[in-house]
Amino acid sequence: MGRRSPALMTVLLVGIALLYLPILALIVYSFNASPLVNIWGGFSTQWYGKLLEDRALLQAALLSLEVAAASSTGALLLGTLAAIALVRFTRFPGRLLLTGMVNAPLVMPEIITGITQLLLFISMFQLIGWPHRGLVTLVIAHVAFCTAYVTVTVQARLSLADRSLEEAAMDLGATPQRAFWEITLPLLAPALVSSWLLSFTLSIDDLVISSFVSGPGASTLPMVIYSKVKLGVSPDVNALATLIIAVLGVCVIGAGYLMRRAERRRTQEMQLAREAG
Secondary structure (H helix, E strand, O other), X not given: OOOOHHHHHHHHHHHHHHHHHHHHHHHHHOOEOOOOOXXXXXXXXXXXXXXXXXXXXXXXXXXXXXXXXXXXXXXXXXXXXXXXXXXXXXXXXXXXXXHHHHHHHHHOOHHHHHHHHHHHHHHHHHHHOOOOOOHHHHHHHHHHHHHHHHHHHHHHHHHHOOHHHHHHHHHOOOOHHHHHHHHHHHHHHHHHHHHHHXXXXXXHXXXXXXXXXXXXXXXXXXXXXXXXXXXXXXXXXXXXXXXXXXXXXXXXXXXXHHHHHHHHHHHHHXXXXXXXX
């Protein structure tokens, strides 16, 4: 095993370099004074200032944040309910269908998903006059594929949860709803937070499906960035990407800290309960 350690460390370092060196280069060149992204012209923060002047980019960023917040929240609710149904109820009509619907978006190519949802929205609009392509269709489409990721994540966590704690609470007089709310839901908190963050990131990042289901004047941030970089990367895009990386990094670190603190507190409470018993 010791002979393989240098080789494994080399592979690990190469993998980390391939993942993070491009991100580091992007951050460095976002402070480039030159408009040519491949030529260093000195340190400058001018591109961050020009972001505030790009109205189309700011509108796209605001739309992407609205879609991501709404779709990740909706996906969290639907995915959690689906996970509870799949874990807590082993037999019910349509279980196989629900399992297939949950797993299908995970393996379905995005271009197929985008085309089918576009056809669905067009058919619905012709029949009932709703929905208009824009914010609503973007949220519905993003909820559809984010729900699968939430369900899988919460399902894995819920299957490992100790149900005897919930049963003990009901033996002490708690209703099933209160036992779930006060016992099971805190145990699921790390999975719920990570699922919401994952859905938020997937929604912010999506380009293919959004390109199909968005309407005129409803361009998301990835769509605007893609239209800008088709003829070459511009420095203001580097600055925008750096800001996104910074915000997401802070969110992930903050969520990780809160989850670790909650997990530590829960472990201490369980130890105190065992000692008292």
